Amino acid sequence: MDFRRPLPVALPRAFSVREAYLNGMSRSQLRNAALVRPFHGARFAPRIDPELIDQCHAFSARMPRGAIFSHVTAARLHGMPLPIEFDDGPLHVMSPAGVRATKARGTVGHCATLGASDVTERQGIRLTTPERTWCDLAAILNFSDLVAAGDSLLWWEQPLTTMERLLEAAQRYPSQRGRSRMQLALGSLSPRSRSRPESIVRLALTASVLPEPVPNFEVYLPLSRREIAIDLAYPKYKVGLEYQGDHHRLDRRQWRRDVRRGNDAVDAGWSMIYFTGDDLVDLPDIVARTERRLRSRGWPVA
Structure with missing residues (x-):
């Protein structure tokens, strides 16, 4: 259903009934089926996908x-x-x-x-x-x-x-x-974990028999002459874990940077493990994979 008169321009995407009346809307306009009614006393403008902040603004009035x-x-x-x-x-x-x-x-x-x-x-x-x-x-x-x-x-x-x-x-x-x-x-918080997956994997590794990883460990790569931060690192054994979120896959420039920095890290002697959101459902597998890499690098030291 369309509006014979457009909505008042002063109204936000989400608004309260009170705001609508103050901006000159009539009862019949407010009953228009095109308006979404998330709560009693609130409306969303037609054909919008309201964000959380819109919903909060709409409910604030009541x-x-x-x-x-x-x-x-x-x-x-x-x-x-x-x-x-x-x-x-x-x-x-x-x-x-x-x-x-x-x-x-x-x-x-x-x-x-x-x-x-x-x-x-x-x-x-x-x-x-x-x-x-x-x-x-x-x-x-x-x-x-x-x-x-x-x-x-x-x-x-x-x-x-x-x-x-x-x-x-x-x-x-x-x-x-x-x-x-x-x-x-x-007692387990860290100011160095950049994302939820990093935090969850860090906790799984810390709770295991493995050494505690260093989050966002900064490494200078001499061949490429640049510094990178490895999401979770075991500097002594040069084993690193990197989280690959969807934005790494969808952003072409980000994806290319990730491939290059991964290769640069390997050239500098690092053994890299990559994980995605899907891997979070099987944390024991990430721990086991990390243990295999660490053992191949000499852990535990006799």
């Missing part, structure tokens, strides 16, 4: 008093890596203690104590801070994914927080849910 976005929703807004099953799904909304949690369609309501240090703003959306979000995820994610989420916050090139702030947030966290997992994960 949030419970003092409520903010939290848990999985906050994690995605902060750019924290999550398992694929969390790519879509309901919005997580946290109401402060004493305010009834939302039960709106398309949302998951939470109710908890929130301090001023637990709340921040991103693109006009109020949400839990990276530190509080990570603590809340401890009740949802498994150990490896919780570590991967924490690693992303500490990534040294673009950190969203510090280890000290995470420790402080964990200490004052009011809930007991996931606390033991959180405490265990705090």
